[in-house]
Amino acid sequence: MSLNRVAVEIINIGDELLYGNIANTNAQWMSEYLTEAGFRVLRHTVIADEQAAIVQALQEALQRAQVVLMTGGLGPTKDDVTKLALCSYFNTGLQLHPEALAHLEEMFRLRGRSLSELNRQQAALPAGALYLQNEKGTAPGIWMQDAAGRVVVAMPGVPHEMQHLMREKVLPRLLQTFSIEPLLHFHVKTVGIGESQLAEQIAAWEEALPSHIKLAYLPSFGQVKLRLTAKGKAPSQLRQDIKEQLARLLPLIDKYVFGFEQEILEEVVAALLRKSGKTIAVAESCTGGYLAHSFTKIPGSSAYFQGGVVAYSNRAKIELLGVSPQTLETEGAVSEATVLQMANAVRRRFHADIGLATSGIAGPGGATPAKPVGTIWVAYADAEGAKAALYRLGNDRLFNIKVTTALLLDWLRKKLGGRASRFEDFFV
The missing domain is CATH 3.40.980.10 (MoaB/Mog-like domain)
Incomplete structure (x- = not known):
């Protein structure tokens, strides 16, 4: 059949x-x-x-x-x-x-x-x-x-x-x-690139796929999973065909690829942190603890996750993280200067190698003409200094929280070396 x-x-x-x-x-x-x-x-x-x-x-x-x-x-x-x-x-x-x-x-x-x-x-x-x-x-x-x-x-x-x-x-x-036709799926996980932009970037490769291999785009919060499906040949040949296509695909999108198959971004980052021996702490405002959860949901995270502070109010930012009242008055809580101070402070407070920080307008309220819903500032700090990045996301609160977390994890992933595995590892 x-x-x-x-x-x-x-x-x-x-x-x-x-x-x-x-x-x-x-x-x-x-x-x-x-x-x-x-x-x-x-x-x-x-x-x-x-x-x-x-x-x-x-x-x-x-x-x-x-x-x-x-x-x-x-x-x-x-x-x-x-x-x-x-x-x-x-x-x-x-x-x-x-x-x-x-x-x-x-x-x-x-x-x-x-x-x-x-x-x-x-x-x-x-x-x-x-x-x-x-x-x-x-x-x-x-x-x-x-x-x-x-x-x-x-x-x-x-x-x-x-x-x-x-x-x-x-x-x-x-x-x-039931007798099932030989079928092989392989998943490539990407982050930090939208579905349409990804499709444009790999359009020529997708167009050249052999007829027995199909491609599907499966987007989620800040991520897009590519599913390659091969069928109609012997399993060993399907494996070889998928490997050949992956070798052509990855150079086109390598900086966005964080893992393969069942790997999730949090696990990839955890593996890279363990490998590097570095520790981390987080200071959160708009993500409200979701960023910390992304670390602690992984078993064994105490080896690298030092702790976190959810400093939602300005008072908490001042008293717990030492953010300058003048900065909050002149620049606002959702600003480059504020998240830089938050990242540096949480790194010092927890004696961590790396500090991450988030502050933004997740929505639906709190927006101003200059800072609409979806305005998110994040920061990364280590011994070499601190940098911040601005994201302009959407109007949905949960979307903004999850995408901010994914994008900041991706920033950390790139700082730690990119990926923990190779696609060849899944064909051993």
Whole structure:
């Protein structure tokens, strides 16, 4: 069965999704994960916790797709009706599954609790179903297959439980069940260049790509991920073809490339800091601690991250960082002079090799004609001195905070040597 014929539909079940109480992150994650593996996602459907609605959605999806993946409705309460819907569609009934029951009993024992009759019912699965043990929670994964070979998988709606089942149980079994056309993805991560500018810079290279290699632009906050997808040849040849294209691409955009594949900017900067042996401290105003979080989210960051100050008010800038009151009066908090003083001061206060600082108008308020929303000053200080840079970003507060952080991390990355890895490292 070729790639174009292995179609998947995703059904996400839950009133909370329809009411807008929570975002449907499961569909996005599942689609990306399945696409990476070579499957073709046809449709997302979100439905209520109603047995008839689930059965109807399942019937319609199986007219279009060979695989239907469902999330939600597997809990112990009365509104969890996914298993009943599966029984209705497959014309079967529920029966207690010994392995599922043993798993539940062990999980409750480890938590110091006894298994209630309500929770015991989570071990009841549709007759004929394959039990997929969920090591991350109590709701099981359920695999069912009809006479035509079409597959239906039900998983819990809790994201980390679903993702665990997809990685460890569902995708490996899908790949055993269906013959997938050889497919290879490779990601190039860039920062500090917009999607349109990046496209212009590599237009000639993109135009010359062979027909079996496609390029996708995947922008996010201050970053653009380039995804190269090769298919239709033997895996070894696809790897070689991707390597050849990367060797042509990187010289065109090298200064914007911070990493590859699953690398994230924060991890790349962390690796460079560890390699350099340098320490860092941050002084933040407009980013409100987000910059510090970008360092401390990485395990082991205490080896290089000394600390930070969120000096949001002018008083805090004066008392905690020694910013000159005269500077704040004449130049303003959002100014080159202010961030330079902040970066130098936080570096001294924490005895760090490097100091970073941010001050700006994240929005939506606080703007003046001279300093509109999105006016951001940042600074970098080390033993050789301090420099500042001005960014003019957008009107969205969260966008401004995240992009400022990404651009300042990129500045630090370049100061520390650029990249921690080579694309060849991913083809060993």
